[in-house]
Amino acid sequence: MEILSNRIINMAESETLAMTAKARELKAQGKDVISLSIGEPDFNTPEQVKEAAKKAIDDNFTHYPPVPGYADLREAISAKFLRDNGLEYKPEQIVVSTGGKQALYQVVQVLVNPGDEVIIPTPYWVSYKEFVRLAGGIPIYVKTSLENDFKVTPEQLEAAITPKTKLIMFSSPSNPTGMLYSKEELKGIAEVVAKHENLFVVSDEIYEHINFVGKHQSIAQFPEVKERVVTVNGVAKGFAMTGWRIGFIGAPLVIAKACNKLQGQVTSATCSIAQKATVEAMLMDPTTSKDIIDMRETFRRRRDMVYKLLCDIPGLKVRMPQGAFYFFPDCSSYYGKSFNGKKIENSTDMAFYLINEANVATVMGSAFGDDSCIRLSYATSEDLLREALRRIKEALAKLQ
Ligand SMILES: Cc1ncc(COP(=O)(O)O)c(C=O)c1O
Structure with a gap:
């Protein structure tokens, strides 16, 4: 007999937390991983x-x-x-x-x-x-x-x-x-x-x-x-x-x-x-609170910067987000392509390719019900975002 209930056996793991855990594990092994998988602001509580x-x-x-x-x-x-x-x-x-x-x-x-x-x-x-x-x-x-x-x-x-x-x-x-x-x-x-x-x-x-x-x-x-x-x-x-x-x-x-x-x-x-x-x-009134306004404006600057960098990567389809701190680019034009014998068939392959090849953690779109895309969080510094996008561009260019 199963130890665990069907309820828990049938439940999916949180894939966003799984990717965050994977990034942590690689970091602990000394890898220089940039995490764009995280769903939290990189600011301190007011x-x-x-x-x-x-x-x-x-x-x-x-x-x-x-x-x-x-x-x-x-x-x-x-x-x-x-x-x-x-x-x-x-x-x-x-x-x-x-x-x-x-x-x-x-x-x-x-x-x-x-x-x-x-x-x-x-x-x-x-x-x-x-x-x-x-x-x-x-x-x-x-x-x-x-x-x-x-x-x-x-x-x-x-x-x-x-x-x-x-x-x-x-x-x-x-x-x-x-x-x-x-x-x-x-x-x-x-x-x-x-x-x-x-x-x-x-x-x-x-x-x-x-x-x-x-x-x-x-x-x-x-x-x-x-x-x-x-x-x-x-x-x-x-x-x-x-x-x-x-x-x-x-x-x-x-x-x-x-x-x-x-x-x-x-x-x-x-x-x-x-x-x-x-x-x-x-x-805290959001129309006057400095903490809320500063955080939003920082996210806006990063969004504008990341949008330009993403648009500069061939084969990605990108929409300019209006809120939150995520991009959800369509990367499906790379599906079917390979590097070093490893073929990218879906968003999970893509997220693992990027973490292994570019040391950038993202989240596969399939976790959100859309296998054409991956999710990138821009809740990190501009320097790290620039470097992460450079690495992603380089890794995608290797796919043939
Ligand atoms: C859309 C959405 N709803 C709810 C939550 C849950 O937020 P909390 O941390 O308050 O549980 C999140 C957190 O990632 C979220 O992205």
Whole structure:
């Protein structure tokens, strides 16, 4: 008999974490690896947030917090939703969890029954499909294309909906493509959702503050769907707080209560000290906060530089990302080519070729449901980015 459950045996490993681990392993062997696989800002957490955490310890916020999060934090998140997104969520509609990841996992657990269909536009963020499968749901992939900026259209969405469809999940700004939906595009999606009264939306907005084209737009702003949207956010990316493990939802009350019930059995609550620090982060207005603006502008400079360097590599198809900190170039014109007897057939071969031949860690597009592409993170210094792109160009030129 198997020791492990079918549930865990059938679950895919996080391939982004696997590539990061591979890069670490090669570095430990003394190889000069540049990691473009990582999904976290290379900045430090803002000082006032760190100070708030230190104060929380001194003030003895070291006991179990309330399951959905401290009241002052949920008030601060409620105010943030109103200030930044024009969304009204009362504190009882907010649940604070251990990262955006747990928040997303819980939402899927409380909404999806076995056999329910969940629409996931591809390319998608790696964990969505595993969350759906763990709940016994069926991921329904809707393929978007580079030519369409990797965005799903209302027509595609409508065509994918069946009586079994429960949920649609997507991120904007997107990991892995860096694209984001405009207000008009979200309105188009909201109109389709509004027509199907049992359909819910999970809107993952964790890259909200890393947006180079204008004001962030939330799909929950459309009243016709607000009662069927769960807005997911967190502090990992926009505040350089990946290690603090804080994410949250704003949701219809019935969904927030259900997540609270589940969280009460799973984690009790998330870290008291990280919660107190997050209050300080929520007070930072993205239109005036120097930390947020400086980080975004640094990412913008790197994006512009990497775009030029990528466009200079023959055979790659590249779109200019509008947010987050990733490029998702199409490298499929190299498939079928070889170097030293090793043939590149797909994005996994390409990612391994680049790490072995160029010492640059990327992530295979197949992890995100698109085997034509690879994902490059530009959350690293300009010097390292320039060197990494030089190495990639050189390695690709060897393929015949
Ligand atoms: C699109 C997306 N959603 C959610 C998360 C999870 O973030 P957290 O670190 O808060 O769990 C990530 C992190 O990589 C992400 O890229």
